[in-house]
Amino acid sequence: MTQTTKEIALSLAEYAGWYVFPVSQAGKPLVKWSTEATNDPAVIATMFNGNERIGIHTGLSGLVVVDRDNKHGKNGFKALVASGKPLPATMHYTSRSGRGRHDLFIAPTDIECTVGTDVHGMQGVDIRAGVGMIIYNGKALSHAPVLAHAPTWTILPKQESHLPADLSMWLSEERNPRLSPAVVKLIAAIPTQGVSNGDLMALITPIVSALWWGDGRNRGYRYSLQRYTKYYPTARAAFEQAWSKAITRVDADIWQQLEDTPVRTPAAGTKLHRKTVHTTPELKGAGTENRFGKLVSTSTESAKVQSAQWVWGSEQQGGIPVGALTIITGKPGDGKSTMCRWLAACITQGTLPGTWASKPHHVLYLHAEESLGHMVVPSLVANGADRTRAHVLKTPFDPTTDMDELIGLCQHIGVKAVFVDPLTSYMSGVDTHRNSEVRDALKAWSNLAEAIDGAVIGIVHQTKSGGSDFVSGINGSSAFGEVARAVLATAVDAADETRVVSQGKNSLGPLMQSREFTLDIVAVPVDDTGKTKNMPAFRLGDLTMRSAGEVFNRNKRLDRGESQTAKAWLRDYLDTNPWSFKTDIVQAAKGLYSQIALEKASQALKVQSKYVDRKIQWALRE
Structure with missing residues (x-):
């Protein structure tokens, strides 16, 4: 059997x-x-x-x-x-x-x-x-x-064991992001399928050795990992372990070489420690450099104390800083993308209060989820952008391989602000819940902001359970809120439809006070047709004591109790009044349920909808 x-x-x-x-x-x-x-x-x-x-x-x-x-x-x-x-x-x-x-x-x-x-x-x-x-x-x-x-x-005896190094620490000690052609050739030798642990160590160790001085560590590691796990994603843990061990092995080998290097007889009066010569340095003036091997230091006396510059805001008011990554977060439909296109439009016109006031600049808008012709461009027009200064990419873009080219392109055009909508769509291959991977990916965008002496503004969604602390409520690893120098959020109060934008983090100044905003409908001409289409335009309103975090928290409480009763009310209303206009339903529910609650109720009931005279009608499914 x-x-x-x-x-x-x-x-x-x-x-x-x-x-x-x-x-x-x-x-x-x-x-x-x-x-x-x-x-x-x-x-x-x-x-x-x-x-x-x-x-x-x-x-x-x-x-x-x-x-x-x-x-x-x-x-x-x-x-x-x-x-x-x-x-x-x-x-x-x-x-x-x-x-x-x-x-x-x-x-x-x-x-x-x-x-x-x-x-x-x-x-x-x-x-x-x-x-x-x-x-x-x-x-x-x-x-x-x-x-x-x-x-x-x-019988193949195991070599001296090397305990895994702290991979995150090793990556964070990168001196600059550029990767040499010699390392790229070593990475190309990594197979795209699994090999034995011994063979993997033999392939990784020369790469780690070439990256020992700190140039291109993050890209070298990321490219190697992507290549090895391309068709073998379950090998990720083994790869990380092997890379960490290779760090320890290379460190041990290099320090052993330094220990074994003959040292010339020191002059009288010098002190010796572990075969490394140390002499008592003389006091030197400001800005004097000190060298040891490839390392160079200078006193902080030569560094200038600088004030922050602001895309939007000021040192006293807070806002969006120059030279850093800013994240705008919120729930779906809260106006994040429209706000970003308003910011982009204002930068092209030089109308934002801040360092660039009255100084129009070029912007680049990276979009991954919305149509260029149907949403992005009409929205930029609705918000008053100078289209000659608002740019988009015509070619595919991968930040893991193309960031140097993007920096060069922005510098060539004179782009001062890059909008990434949403940021996670440009993090292919990154586990957005792993702190070290998110930090590596975001560091490239921070470097872009520094390189163009401008700003990178990325959109990231809030979790469904996000509450008053919207920085920690960003969907994914806490590294999103930790790496970004500024975090803002948009929110819609379910109780009265009031929209607010608030700042939850600003590493370079105070938090900007919350402001109300509206999304006004603007008729945008459709090219070559003589027709128009309606698009939302961001309009900044008055200061408010109501914050986005408070709105998220209140909405969460309202949603728990309101959702069931709104669903029952809408079912009864449509049962009596089938194919009612949505505007009439909202008016009938005024004082009872918000439009957002009704929208959620319609989704729960899976109502039918159709357009009549450019307005939406709802009916229950039979």
């Missing part, structure tokens, strides 16, 4: 004590096998459901496995015979493809072994041991297997 995968896995644990884990039919581990492989029958019974293959953790299972294959131009069977190396008889089985074979041996107990590929020059002969894995293709065990001891040539 054919045995199930679960039964075979249980037999490996029961009779051999081997540590097993589930693997997909494509050969990818379905759990974090390095820590979750087990020989506990109760756990194994929950791991396997019938359609998996069986992986074995060689190190925990005390195995050294000789893995021979005949594929990709390599014939491990012939290579082993030609080498003359002995291979004692032991338990073995043929791989599922029929082109390979695994010979299982007992690992030595006094040596920590590791994996190897094409060992001793034998193409197609690999060793799986230590933190290595194999996919089992043998039969179920009914007794303890008989294994030979691993022959000497199969």
